[in-house]
Amino acid sequence: MSEIEFLKNLHNAGRINRREFLGRAAAAGAGAAVLNTLVLGADAYAAETPRKGGLLRLGVGGGSTTDSLDPASWNDTVPTASGNAFYDPLIDVSPENKPLPGLAVSWEAKPGATEWVFNLRRGVTFHNGKTFSADDAIYSINMHRGKTKSGAAGSFSAITDVKKLSDTQIIITLKSADAEFPMVLTDYHCRMVPAGTTDFSKAIGTGCFTLESFDPGVRIKGRHFVNSWRTDRGFVDAFDMTVINDSSARMNALISGQVDIVNRVDPKIANLIKAKKNLELVQGRGGWHAVVSLMQDKGSMFENKDLRLAMKYGIDRTQVVKTLFGGFGTVGNDTPIPRSDPYYNPNIAQASFDADKAKFHLKKSGFAGGLTMQASEAAFNGAVDMATLMQASLTKVGLKIDVKKEPADGFWSNVWLKGACVTSYWAGRSTATQMLDVGYGPTAPWNESHYRNPKFGQLLDSARAELDEPKRKAILFEAQALMSDDVASLVPAFRDTVDAHNDKVGGHTPHALSDLDSSNITSKAWLKA
Amino acid sequence: MSERIPGEVILDVAHLRIAVSEGPVLVDDISFTLRRGEVLGLIGESGAGKSTIGLAVLGYTRSGCEITGGNLMFEGQDIRTMTPAQRRALRGNGIAYISQSAAASFNPAHTLMRQVCEIPLRDGCTTAAEARARAISLFAELDLPDPEHFGNRYPHQVSGGQLQRAMAAMAMAAKPDIIVFDEPTTALDVTTQVEVLASFRKLIREHGTAAIYITHDLAVVAQIADDIMVLRHGRMVEHGRSTDILHNPQQDYTRRLVADRAEGHAQFPAQDETPLLEISHVVASYSGLVRVIDDVSFAVHRGDTLAVVGESGSGKSTLARVIMGLLPREAGDVKFHGASLPPRLKHRTVDQLRRVQMIYQSPDVALNPNQTLLQIIGRPVQFYFGRSRSEVRDRVLELLRLMELPESFIDRKPAALSGGQKQRVGIARALAAEPDLIICDEVTSALDQLVGEEILRLLKRLQDELGIAYLFITHDLGTVRRIANKVAVMLNGKFVAGGLTATVFAPPLHPYTELLLSSVPEMRADWLDEVLAHNRRIAS
Amino acid sequence: MNSFQIRLGGHRLSWPAAIGLLIILVFIIAAIFAPLLAPFPEAEVVGDAWAEADGTHWLGLDNLGRDIFSRLLFGARMSIGLSLLITCISFTVGIITGFTAAIAKGWVDALLSRVVDLILAMPTLIFAFVVLSVLGTDLPVLVVTLALLDSVKVFRLARALAMNISALEYVEVARVRGEGLWWVITREILPNATAPLIAEFGLRFTFAFLFVAALSFLGLGVQPPSADWGSMVRDYRDVIALDLAAPLYPAGAIALLTIAINFVVDWMLSIHSRGHGEGA
């Protein structure tokens, strides 16, 4: 351990480079998992002075011709990664999932945590020369409230009122207490636009870049905004983002040097990319996780807790991580909170494949029939593979299970939330409370497993209202322990985000929330000389 | 022909041998010389090698064949050793070729003018205008209509006889020394043949071109050739002056070829029972547009042979289809044994179908290539009489014997048989149904002369033995005279003359019958001149 | 070598055709006996992803650590079986409708021909695309869709063949004799149409085969974890630029089989045309 600490220090001091560090750390006996965390940390320490200028070329997967510059419509990486170049949030998120000042410099909850006051940044101008003020903030928040097709509508329905206190101060009133409300405002849809904006095609925001051209699903270009308020971001002169949904084409573009940065490196080939000497991977430990719902309605077979437990111990989580995610992920423990989250409960015993336990619970459940697991590639790439892997291990413990492959079209409307045992996924939410609530709250509409534990609901309510952090943490720990014990649903694994860049790029750091530094890559990366 | 004065030798063929590569010899030990202005007739049945020799003269063999021996000297130059370029110059300029089917030998994509002028223009020694002028004058010489504009047409816009003459114009376009005519009139109707033949003769005489005239018809070659060479199985049988060959043949084979034509027509006993087949005022057309059969009536008695003659397009084959029920008649009646036959095939009883059988022109497409003779001949026996397998086999063997075919053929497929043998199988299949009437549709026209004669003899013998009636469809008046006791002459879907053969073919003749009769080539050198003179008389 | 001749159906086998037949035979054996021949199950993870080829894993391991050689064998099963099934269905449907149209003539022929013209006038890929996205990408749907699209082309050939053959006099003889439709089709027409039909079968099979591969590549075809060569190429294509040969194996298998079939078809067509030459 001390050897590794020593190496880390050397690395941080710039005495050894990263490759050397990794090599020697591995030699010092650090396992792959440890090594990955070290790299995460190590990269953060590797401070280099950002250089200005240059054209940053990105090859980004996750775009479509239906993309638009209206923040309310964003639903994938390309719109968010390009949009964040043009717009700023009120509140930003740190790589460790903590709120950071954005266009709001500070905030404070009134006692009871139902009213929040936000102080806005002064002297910020939009691309069209207008000065940012409270009216703009209120308009931008209200875009996602009431009658809207915004993807943030769900979480923003907690807001009952937004009022202007002064040109630089607003107050937001909530339906019920929420100690972590600032994190709600970090939602990627919530970006500040000039009040009254209905035509978003010019992408007028306060971001580091102004829009040069926008060809949805094809290419987005931006130019550095000279009047940007930020000094800590926005290094390159311009960026050119090509939408490359095909993963091989994306890798080819990176390898042939046509782009500098790509996202969504297929975990199956990540190790091969890593072996290329001029390429580096950036691995983000985020909240994305696979889920298998276990519908627990009255009369449903999964009402039987022993059957759920048989499933819990009958699946091989490490195999999912290893084969499906190529090792770029971590095993789940049937809670949706990732290890990187500050509220992650590390004290719950990690469930793993245990044939005896599984057989014991299966026998106890008295369940003798077979069941069907529904899976679709529409949910995520590999969902069917995952179901197939689980089928193999569950068969070993004597549980007969069929995998039914559902067509991609109509999966979300016809199968998800309706089937008893469905593989799907959750992207990470900004806060643990939100994640637990949206997926497992007793009244949550997207509670796939119909997990209706009133005690779990009470815990969430009290956590939301609890402003004292240690106390909130304790409550959330309890909630996690409760659902894991109940097997609210199966969470076999968390998947890392994997980006890659060539050796010209600096400042490309991982982020707990999503890939491409939580879509802030255009303003945070720079080009080396 | 005697007025032509042959010049020096331009083609000297000696001991020519042509063989399939690593295979049988097709042509062996053929020698002849050709002088300027001379016409040599090559005669023989199919497989005699006459076309092969004709093509070899141009230095050309069909794929898979090669000249393996002998010399071909053209103006002192050996055609066999020529370079490809020399050989190309020889073809067209030195020796030109006219093939049997002009319709297939003209490129459908180009106008006639373009094809006629292609050779003269190829070497660039003639201007387009000159070539055109020459083509037009050739068209005129060949009696083609509207010679100025004739060349602007495409091959499909021109009749068969005209095309054949256009091909002669094409051959003459580059003023060749020799023209090889390969059965140039065989595909034509008799009346057209006369005109085309006359045009050819005029052309080669006026230009003094030497020619090799290939045909299977002695009477045709007699009109045009100075010398005749008779070929059989790729070897020469006899070679001499035309008059000698025709009037004083030395070889037995030649004698048979010459003799066949001389046979007179047969007599049949007259009968007066009720007609077997009686057709009255039948009208038929294809998809109701043009009347192909227009108000036709006749009767066939037991033991009769009724010949229906006419040129192509006269409706004689359609008549057969109407009787068979393949083409429903639109009006009139067809009675069989006194009872009306339903117009449509599917409304006829099995017995009605059995009693009328048909023999086709081309035995190749009339026999299913995938069935053995047992299946082909045995099926009617089994179908109509429901015999057991062994009975069927016995019956097929009996029929084969009747057809003078070896019994061992029973398990063979048609591909292993010769043309004449296949036709015998066709007859056996018809007989297997034990019919009252057999319709014979041009049954000998696809066969060689001697083979055809044998088939006719066979049919006649069967009639004598079994008393079957024949409806004999043919364009060959020679056949009619020999085999039919009754005849009907068809023109544009109508009967223009009909009755006992002796009556119809005896004066006074119907003009069309006379035209047909006079157009049949006769084995006299002056026949063509006579016919032409006669036709001119009629026209004026 | 000259003395050594292989004959098939009474015809001398050209040596490309002999090689083609040999390849086809090997592939068919591989397909039939895949479970016995394959050293590992098709979907089982037996090692690290992209492990190099060695004595146990002859062609190395794939993206999930499955044995590529075993997957190739099972893939033969899926790819060949599927294409074969498609081609068989399309031929059954195409021949029955084509012959019916040719013999029934009249409105039946007119109706079928117009419908077929209409379908042929549509872009197949778009057609398949719409149908597959409407009905989903279950295997039966895939098979039936492709077979029906293909049968249209078979229909055309079968109809033309039957038209030509039924115009021949030996068919007329049978009809005049009073034979039924079934006898005419099965005894007179079909045996004389087999050579061109078998050649067409080969060609259609390769098209079906390549089409299935293309659809699998687009993600519409065979679904994981079943191995088929098209989706194997798709799964492995990422590493092409990374100097791994993995995608070349299934692609090579696709190419090899297609070429082999083409060799045999060329030979069959050549003897067919020769046969005609003799008759004419």
Added chain:
Amino acid sequence: MIRLVALRLVFGLVTMWAASVLIFGGTELLPGDLATAILQNSATPENLAELRAHLGLDRPPLVRYGEWLTRAAHGDLGTSLSNDRDVVEEIAPRLRNTVFLAGFAALIAVPLAIGLGLLAAIWQASVFDRVINFVTLLTISVPEYLVGYLLVKYFAVRWDLFPALANVSPETDLGGRIYLTALPVVTLVLVVVAHMMRMTRASVLSIMASPYIEMAFLKGLSKPRVVVRHAFPNALAPIISVVALNLAYLVVGVVVVEQVFVYPGLGQLMVDAVSKHDLPVVQACGLIFAGAFIMLNMIADIMAILSNPRLRRPR
């Protein structure tokens, strides 16, 4: 002949109409609905209903078909359901790209294929013929995407001669376009040349057995002249139809190549739109593809009619 051409035009129109029914019917039958497809798992009943009303999905399909057809006939293809952009505007640059790629490839491929086909026919059974036959058989037999990836591997990654991405934008000049699309064009050329060349060769060779070809040889014409002047014109009909088929493929079937080279063509747009259930865009793309396919086939048939003297100049 005019009757034949007119008949063909009418049939083209009928086919087009049938295609429109099929496309509209097909897309209307797509399972699931657009609203849920767009919102995926951030859908709430409220924003779903809101989106549905906004999209006009609540009216009967027949009414929408009628409206759609009349509007499409007037060149108005509606607005994209998912991002409110005018479909014509959205499609136009994509269509230009697709046409450019197809045209560029066709410009190289058609003369090349016909030239090679004729040469192979002239030198039948020569080494050249055998080699070219085998090579084309190979390119037909290898899936096109693999050809694409292999080209990328060598020409882009290994030798760095051409870009791996063909990401043209509207402002790219012609030179840039040609450079960027070099690899996709080569891929397409390899695939279509093989088909067209083989068909040219086979058609010409089948004509070479005709009596009039023998006649042309007997007239003393050289083989190249016989092949080019006598056989080729008569082999035109099948060659035209295979060229049309391949041109159609270049327009309609390039989805795979577009995907490999990230080329912003119409095919990509359609695949995208299908997965997003963006009906107007799917319908418009389908209509354009079907239209192009039907038109090319129609032109081919009409050209075949015109190239045939029998039909052009009846008796």
